[in-house]
Amino acid sequence: MTSAQKTRAAQPAAGRRGGSPPESAAGRPPAGRRRRTAALTPWLFLAAPLTLLVMFTYIPVADMIGYSLTDWDGISPTRSYVGGENYTDLVTRPARFEVFLVSGFYLAASFVQIALALYFATVLSFNTRFRNLFKGLLFFPYLINGVAVGFVFLYFFQPDGTLDTLLRLFGVEGEHLWLGDPDLANPSLAGVSVWRFMGLNMVLFLGAIQSIPPHLYEAAALDGANRWQQFRHIIVPGIKPVISLSFILAVSGSLAVFEIPYIMTGGANGTETFVIQTVKLAFQFDKVGLASASAVVLLILIVLITWVQRRLIPEERVELS
Incomplete structure (x- = not known):
């Protein structure tokens, strides 16, 4: 071996013994600083x-x-x-x-709302024609401003208005004070809340249903299970946390109802x-x-x-x- 080759072979060994650190570790910060940075990073995003x-x-x-x-x-x-x-x-x-007795009407309506939302979410989770269109139509009321919803339904519930006209098509005659009669005002307002908020619950249920593994439906179909049995034994157990969350939101929401009765009646006729x-x-x-x-x-x-x-x-x- 020549003297030049011996010199080149000795240079890496000298670097390993006490020379400069390897290139891969030259720009790396100390371990303590890395730990502090890792601990601080989540708080920067949460700030x-x-x-x-x-x-x-x-x-x-x-x-x-x-x-x-x-x-x-x-x-x-x-x-x-x-x-x-x-x-x-x-x-x-x-x-x-x-x-708080008035909140009972909205609480009962919220149970109807949850049932309808669960029904539509289940139907639209399967292969249904125009299901994306129906999803948009059912969710659209939730996107409308509450003030606009109140004013629209003021005309809808007017005596001899839209609702009375529709009822006459089914043989129900006469004018009804939907917002003026204390016996009809609260159920009418609760019905508006069902129409407006059902789309939100439907989207929550639909997302939970779509997270269920598809192979469970395939196995159930091979065993001869119909749609009702799949709903009862697969869908309901699979989305139970979301259903319980919906009931919690229903109770708290019925206690804090404000914009629909305030805009449509101002709390008059027993709707406060x-x-x-x-x-x-x-x-x-x-x-x-x-x-x-x-x-x-x-x-x-x-x-x-x-x-x-x-x-x-x-x-x-x-x-x-």
């Missing part, structure tokens, strides 16, 4: 949504709780601390909670809900402190009912194979 959540949810809730302990009228630059006086006023006036009552306390009677206490009570009720539902119907991990 913006967490900031918005704190600014527009938690801080307003904290302010609302603070207002509920005062007698602020919403206008005066000063407000006096009254402690739990607003809550005492609410508790000692049971009439303020009678409006707890939220409409709270809004009137704040902006009509200038009792922002009392209205804030009402809002806090509603928040506590919704959280409590949701917790009870989760205890009665615990979340289960569904594994279909």
Whole structure:
């Protein structure tokens, strides 16, 4: 071996013994810095949504709780601390909670809505002609602004209006005060909520149904199972968490109904809900402190009912194979 070859062979060995580190590790940061970067990266992505959540949810809730302990009228630059006086006023006036009876109409309507949404989601999950068209038609009402929905159905429910005209085609004569009769107003408004929100539940159910492995349907068909048996033994167990979530949203939503009855009747003729009552306390009677206490009570009720539902119907991990 020549002297030049010996020199070239000795250079890598010298680098391994104590020279410069290999090229692959030359630009790599220390292990401690990598761990800190890996721990910090998720928080960088969460910074913006967490900031918005704190600014527009938690801080307003904290302010609302603070207002509920005062007698602020919403206008005066000063407000006096009254402690739990607003809550005492609410508790000692049971009439303020009678409006929750109106929520019963919306709760019953939400069960009808869930049943219809589950039916249409099941039908459209199979090979149905024009199913994409029907999906769009059923989901479209949810995309419409609530104010627009209210004004459209104001004309729909007018005496001798669209609904009365349709009923006459089926032999039902006469004019009906759909929004003026206390016996008809709440069922009519609840029907509007079914029409508007059914598409949202249908999309939730449809997404859950499509996540079920297709081979289960094939195996069931080979065993001679019909559509009803596939729905009962495959679809319902497979989407049980989504169904329980829909019931939780139905109960909380029925307690917090606002825009449809507020726009269409303003709470008249026995259609006033707890939220409409709270809004009137704040902006009509200038009792922002009392209205804030009402809002806090509603928040506590919704959280409590949701917790009870989760205890009665615990979340289960569904594994279909």
